[in-house]
Amino acid sequence: MKMELSSDDEWGFFVDPETFVISKIDEEIPDGSFVIIKEREYVEDIDRTVTQTSYGLVEGKKFTTYDKRGLSSLMSEACAAYMLKNNQFPPKVRIHKDLIPGKPANLAFEMSKFDIFYLKITDKLLNDKHPAEVINQLKEDQSAKFASYDHEDSWKVEYAKSSRATCKTCGLKIEKDTVRAGEPYYYEDHLNYRWHHEKCIFWKALNKDTLVGLDDLEKEDKKRILSQFN
Numbered sequence: 001m002k003m004e005l006s007s008d009d010e011w012g013f014f015v016d017p018e019t020f021v022i023s024k025i026d027e028e029i030p031d032g033s034f035v036i037i038k039e040r041e042y043v044e045d046i047d048r049t050v051t052q053t054s055y056g057l058v059e060g061k062k063f064t065t066y067d068k069r070g071l072s073s074l075m076s077e078a079c080a081a082y083m084l085k086n087n088q089f090p091p092k093v094r095i096h097k098d099l100i101p102g103k104p105a106n107l108a109f110e111m112s113k114f115d116i117f118y119l120k121i122t123d124k125l126l127n128d129k130h131p132a133e134v135i136n137q138l139k140e141d142q143s144a145k146f147a148s149y150d151h152e153d154s155w156k157v158e159y160a161k162s163s164r165a166t167c168k169t170c171g172l173k174i175e176k177d178t179v180r181a182g183e184p185y186y187y188e189d190h191l192n193y194r195w196h197h198e199k200c201i202f203w204k205a206l207n208k209d210t211l212v213g214l215d216d217l218e219k220e221d222k223k224r225i226l227s228q229f230n
Contacts, residue, residue: 001029001061005037012037013202014058015111017078020090021169022111022202033058034071034078036115053115072117075109080125088138092205093119095135105131112205156182156193156212157225169200179221203228 003025005012012025015034029035035056042049055071057064066074082090089107096108096118105121121131163176174180174195181201182193208214208229214222 001058003029003063009040010037020082020092022205029058031058031060034075035063036111068117072119075117076119076121077125079107079109079119080121083134083138084126099132099135101132102130103132105135112202154210154212155184155206157217158182158213165195167197167200168194169196172197179217179225198225
């Protein structure tokens with residue numbers, strides 16, 4: 001469905017439950033997607049502008065509201081299904097608490113530093129498999145391909161040096177000389193980058209103060225990137 005936001009003070013994102021890819025609400029939202037909407041609101045009593053957050057799910061071309069706990073429960077189901085299908089963790093999902101044999105696993109989906117969803121993965125969601133065993137096996141099996149989101153490492157922006165790189169969000173080629181964003185990860189202890197189109201990035205999840213390469217961009221490109229954080 002196509003969702004129209006009511007004003008310039010409102011913005012939002014949706015998460016595809018099949019891929020856990022985060023996209024802006026300015027395009028068609030697939031059925032079953034998790035939706036997060038933000039709105040700036042001035043509160044006269046405290047003389048401050050605050051940000052209100054609402055949550056929901058696109059179901060049958062309709063938007064159904066949920067509280068954060070309810071949406072986290074639905075995300076837990078989608079996370080378990082993703083792990084069983086893909087034999088790896090969804091993007092931006094990490095272990096939140098120590099794994100205990102025979103107990104549900106507590107994971108966290110870090111959509112941004114302001115929007116963290118805590119997921120409870122039970123044996124029922126994993127087709128009666130023990131969560132600790134499943135997750136420990138995933139960690140072993142994907143030691144080289146595990147999607148690491150180490151916040152100590154910085155994303156970077158640069159102009160694509162060729163048209164060979166494929167965007168890890170949409171799967172399309174990144175044209176030479178266009179701005180691309182690099183997501184840090186490690187392979188065999190060496191820092192590498194997964195490249196994304198500028199338009200495919202959920203910029204508010206990043207820290208603009210640690211973003212590498214901004215000063216090397218042309219003035220208008222730099223200004224456009226910085227505007228994504230507002």
